[in-house]
Amino acid sequence: MGTAIEVKNLSRRHRSVAALDDVTVSFEANTIHGLLGRNGAGKTSLMSIIAGQDWPSEGEVRVFGQRPHENEAVLPRMCFVREDQKYMDDAKPGHVFTAASLAYPNWDADLAQRLIEDFHLPMKTKINKLSRGQRSAVAVIIGLACRANITFFDEPYIGLDAAARQLFYDRLLEDYAENPRTIVVSSHLIDEIAPLIEHIVLLDRGRVLVDESADELRERAVTLIGRWDHVQDVIGGREILRREELGRLVRVTVLGGLGADEQARARELDLDIAPVSLQQLVVHLSARQGATLETAKEA
Numbered sequence: 001m002g003t004a005i006e007v008k009n010l011s012r013r014h015r016s017v018a019a020l021d022d023v024t025v026s027f028e029a030n031t032i033h034g035l036l037g038r039n040g041a042g043k044t045s046l047m048s049i050i051a052g053q054d055w056p057s058e059g060e061v062r063v064f065g066q067r068p069h070e071n072e073a074v075l076p077r078m079c080f081v082r083e084d085q086k087y088m089d090d091a092k093p094g095h096v097f098t099a100a101s102l103a104y105p106n107w108d109a110d111l112a113q114r115l116i117e118d119f120h121l122p123m124k125t126k127i128n129k130l131s132r133g134q135r136s137a138v139a140v141i142i143g144l145a146c147r148a149n150i151t152f153f154d155e156p157y158i159g160l161d162a163a164a165r166q167l168f169y170d171r172l173l174e175d176y177a178e179n180p181r182t183i184v185v186s187s188h189l190i191d192e193i194a195p196l197i198e199h200i201v202l203l204d205r206g207r208v209l210v211d212e213s214a215d216e217l218r219e220r221a222v223t224l225i226g227r228w229d230h231v232q233d234v235i236g237g238r239e240i241l242r243r244e245e246l247g248r249l250v251r252v253t254v255l256g257g258l259g260a261d262e263q264a265r266a267r268e269l270d271l272d273i274a275p276v277s278l279q280q281l282v283v284h285l286s287a288r289q290g291a292t293l294e295t296a297k298e299a
C-alpha cells in the first residue's frame, strides 16, 4: 500500500506555545486514520501543515514523497475540510460545489447530488445563512465528493445531529469501500467514530502519544464484569482504568490484555469479558505521562 504522508521532527510554535513538538509520524495510504487528542493537542495544526496551509517552525513533511507547500503536483490531491470553514459572503452551496468540482480532479457530481438529497441541504440559501448543521453538511459533501487521494475531516460534522452524523459515517464507509483512499478524521466523539477507524494517532500537548492500529490499541485493555473478589483474582496487580458498581457486581477496565490462562480463570469464575471502550482508553492514556505509558505497553 505504501506511505501517503511522512512527517519528520515537525514542530510548530506560536510564540511561547508549542502546537506541535517534534512530531514524527506516518500515515499509510488507503487507510482510515483517527487523529485524536484533547482540545489544543495539535490536531488542526498537524493537518493544516500537511495540507500545505500552514508552515512548520521545524521539520519536514512529505506527501506521496513530495513537499506539499505550494506544490501543484500534490495540493489538488488533498482535501482539508474543517468545521469553521470560511466561504465568500454571497456564496450558495452550488457555487462552492462548482468551485470544488474545478479544484478536485476526481470530483463526483453524482455523489454530491445524492448527498445533497440525503442531508436535505437547501441549495437556494446563502451558506452564511445556513444553520450550523447545514454548513457542516456542505463541508462533509465536499470532503466525500472530492474523492481526493488524501482527505482530512477536521470535525466538520460536529454541527450535525446524531442521525446526520450516522449518515456521514455510513456514506464515508460505503464510498471508501468502493474508492479506497487515505482519510484522516479528527474527533472528540471517539466511540462514535471507532467503527470507522483502522489506525489511531493520539496527540497530547503537541506530541505523539499513540501511533498504532485500532485493534492493537483495544487489546491494550480489557473490561471484566462480575464479583469484585473474582475480578481481583484475575487482574492481579494490573492498573485499573475504571471501576463501576453494578449492584452486587463490578465492571472494571484494566490495562494489559488477558493471557489464555487468565481467560480460562475468568470463565471459571463466571466473569464476563467485554471489549474496552476506545474513548475510555484514550482519555486515560491522554491523562498519563509518556513514561508510564511505555510500562503499560510492556505489560
Ligand SMILES: Nc1ncnc2c1ncn2[C@@H]1O[C@H](COP(=O)(O)OP(=O)(O)OP(=O)(O)O)[C@@H](O)[C@H]1O
Pocket (backbone or CB within 6 Å): 014, 017, 018, 019, 020, 037, 038, 039, 040, 041, 042, 043, 044, 045, 046
Ligand atoms: N495561530 C495561533 N496562534 C497562537 N496559538 C495557536 C495558533 N494556532 C494554534 N495555537 C495553539 O496551538 C495549540 C494546538 O492547537 P490546535 O488547534 O492544533 O489543537 P487541536 O488539537 O486541533 O484542538 P481542538 O480539539 O480544540 O480543535 C493550542 O494550544 C492552540 O492554542
